[in-house]
Amino acid sequence: MQRIEIYDTTLRDGAQGEGVNFSLDDKVLIARRLDEVGVDFIEGGYPLSNPKDAEFFQRIAAEPLANSQVCAFGMTRRRGMTPAEDPGMKSLMDSQAPVITIVGKTSAFHVEEVLRVSEQENIDMIAETIAYFVGEGRRVIYDAEHCFDGLKLNEEYGLKTLKAAADAGAMRIVMCDTNGGTMPEEIARYVNLVAGAVDKPVGIHTHNDCELAVANSLAGVDAGATHVQGTINGFGERCGNADLISVMANLALKKQGYEVLGGAQTDHLTELSRYVYEIANMGYRTSQPFVGASAFAHKGGMHVHAVNRVAHSYEHIPPESVGNERRVLVSELSGRSNILAMATKLNLQEDKELMDRILREVVELENQGYQFEAAEASFALLVQRIAGTFAPHFELVKYHASTESRGGSPLTEATVKLLVDDEVQHRVAEGDGPINALDGALRKALKGRFPALQQMQLVDYKVRVINSEAATAASVRVIIESRDADGETWGTVGVNENIIQASWDALVDSFEYKLAKESRAAGG
Numbered sequence: 305m306q307r308i309e310i311y312d313t314t315l316r317d318g319a320q321g322e323g324v325n326f327s328l329d330d331k332v333l334i335a336r337r338l339d340e341v342g343v344d345f346i347e348g349g350y351p352l353s354n355p356k357d358a359e360f361f362q363r364i365a366a367e368p369l370a371n372s373q374v375c376a377f378g379m380t381r382r383r384g385m386t387p388a389e390d391p392g393m394k395s396l397m398d399s400q401a402p403v404i405t406i407v408g409k410t411s412a413f414h415v416e417e418v419l420r421v422s423e424q425e426n427i428d429m430i431a432e433t434i435a436y437f438v439g440e441g442r443r444v445i446y447d448a449e450h451c452f453d454g455l456k457l458n459e460e461y462g463l464k465t466l467k468a469a470a471d472a473g474a475m476r477i478v479m480c481d482t483n484g485g486t487m488p489e490e491i492a493r494y495v496n497l498v499a500g501a502v503d504k505p506v507g508i509h510t511h512n513d514c515e516l517a518v519a520n521s522l523a524g525v526d527a528g529a530t531h532v533q534g535t536i537n538g539f540g541e542r543c544g545n546a547d548l549i550s551v552m553a554n555l556a557l558k559k560q561g562y563e564v565l566g567g568a569q570t571d572h573l574t575e576l577s578r579y580v581y582e583i584a585n586m587g588y589r590t591s592q593p594f595v596g597a598s599a600f601a602h603k604g605g606m607h608v609h610a611v612n613r614v615a616h617s618y619e620h621i622p623p624e625s626v627g628n629e630r631r632v633l634v635s636e637l638s639g640r641s642n643i644l645a646m647a648t649k650l651n652l653q654e655d656k657e658l659m660d661r662i663l664r665e666v667v668e669l670e671n672q673g674y675q676f677e678a679a680e681a682s683f684a685l686l687v688q689r690i691a692g693t694f695a696p697h698f699e700l701v702k703y704h705a706s707t708e709s710r711g712g713s714p715l716t717e718a719t720v721k722l723l724v725d726d727e728v729q730h731r732v733a734e735g736d737g738p739i740n741a742l743d744g745a746l747r748k749a750l751k752g753r754f755p756a757l758q759q760m761q762l763v764d765y766k767v768r769v770i771n772s773e774a775a776t777a778a779s780v781r782v783i784i785e786s787r788d789a790d791g792e793t794w795g796t797v798g799v800n801e802n803i804i805q806a807s808w809d810a811l812v813d814s815f816e817y818k819l820a821k822e823s824r825a826a827g828g
């Protein structure tokens with residue numbers, strides 16, 4: 305088994321992605337999670353760049369990681385000064401990080417046009433910077449920026465820069481496809497060349513501008529790289545970096561002869577991916593390979609039919625091997641097998657006539673604008689209504705929602721009148737808008753009888769106009785996502801010409817789903 309080192313740069317290159325912004329606490333939490341997972345190196349940031357990154361290293365130094373080596377990132381010394389005079393070097397030294405990652409120029413074009421120093425001065429900058437940190441007892445990883453572009457332009461010069469870094473004591477020579485424009489066969493050719501030319505282990509760092517970052521990382525490994533740099537979920541500058549989730553899953557599960565994370569299981573990858581999204585306060589990418597919610601979601605009727613018979617007929621790996629789960633979606637593309645899969649989940653008898661009725665109803669409702677893919681909870685309630693097993697927990701007598709403005713901020717108020725166990729509950733609530741006010745009034749009306757409702761919250765609300773060509777008669781589809789205290793999320797849907805009614809229907813389904821869950825938990 306060839307062991308492949310995993311170097312995570314979510315906290316540095318990942319933070320260079322548009323829309324990604326970590327607080328100091330976020331960075332520490334992610335570092336600790338990556339440490340638990342056992343990634344080999346965690347690049348914590350660029351201490352010269354901002355006080356938050358500098359402070360990150362102080363926090364980690366005070367409470368060191370158990371498994372991973374922490375790396376501080378910086379560039380080679382500035383032109384015309386010694387490393388000891390350069391404030392960037394001082395900040396790296398002050399970080400106390402045991403590993404210093406130094407980025408330097410490989411491309412003669414960048415040396416001349418961007419850095420504007422002589423080719424020899426650039427080589428001196430690389431060699432002196434690395435030698436300085438090695439002399440101070442630090443281990444150095446060298447990130448060769450624009451490595452592939454540089455070698456293509458002037459192979460002799462590019463190789464000289466890499467050898468200078470290796471000779472100065474860098475422990476890894478990492479070949480960066482900084483602009484993300486290199487093809488896999490070029491990656492393979494140059495990694496092979498460099499692995500034979502320098503006497504240090506070679507690494508690969510790729511960007512996703514051609515949607516090839518993961519493929520290029522794997523091509524680099526096959527050509528001799530033993531160290532892969534990337535980010536969780538592929539966050540990063542422009543189109544992002546290689547997604548380490550996919551890199552690790554491919555190396556551990558799909559390719560032969562490689563070992564990552566000390567041979568540990570990969571069944572925590574879905575949890576790790578979602579943890580980082582949560583900390584970054586970003587929505588999950590549903591189509592993300594291996595760990596996305598759609599990665600093992602089956603929609604086409606023929607697919608579901610086959611998966612019901614043999615799971616791997618439409619799956620390249622078992623979803624559990626990466627901690628993900630199989631899902632069956634219900635839509636107009638469904639056959640009886642999709643419905644059967646859901647009915648089995650709900651413990652309903654296999655009944656061909658019932659399945660056909662449900663299928664007909666789904667096709668009819670989708671025709672009206674319903675969509676159940678993101679509203680599995682509404683679908684589950686629909687199945688129970690058709691099967692005659694649905695017992696509502698409350699009945700609507702009436703609701704009312706109004707918004708009033710007298711020139712200032714609008715005020716919204718809602719009242720709901722319900723029958724709960726034959727008792728009338730009539731409640732009023734204010735809110736930021738009509739749906740928020742209706743949600744508040746509904747909770748007030750139900751909380752005495754169903755205290756568990758306090759554990760759930762509405763986390764997303766989406767509205768879509770669905771037949772806009774019909775002008776004023778257009779319907780709207782409302783999808784509400786709710787989350788329980790145990791982390792379970794569920795979607796519900798409502799469709800109506802009136803947005804308040806569509807929202808009310810989705811809201812009621814959400815409450816009914818939670819109450820049905822509570823009844824099941826109580827053995828009801």
Ligand SMILES: CC(=O)SCCNC(=O)CCNC(=O)[C@H](O)C(C)(C)COP(=O)(O)OP(=O)(O)OC[C@H]1O[C@@H](n2cnc3c(N)ncnc32)[C@H](O)[C@@H]1OP(=O)(O)O
Pocket residue numbers: 317320350352353354379380381382383407408409418419429449482541
């Ligand atoms: C490929 C990568 O992702 S590399 C990492 C990129 N990440 C970042 O840039 C994020 C953090 N960066 C920062 O906070 C800032 O850019 C700093 C603090 C590093 C530098 O800020 P400033 O001193 O204001 O410089 P600025 O960002 O405008 O320009 C970069 C300077 O570094 C020089 N430089 C660039 N690369 C190198 C290098 N490898 N070695 C030495 N100097 C370099 C440039 O020539 C320029 O100096 P100049 O203005 O004297 O020509």
Ligand SMILES: CC(=O)C(=O)O
Pocket residue numbers: 317407447448449450480481482483509511
């Ligand atoms: C070092 C780095 O982030 C790059 O070259 O892309």
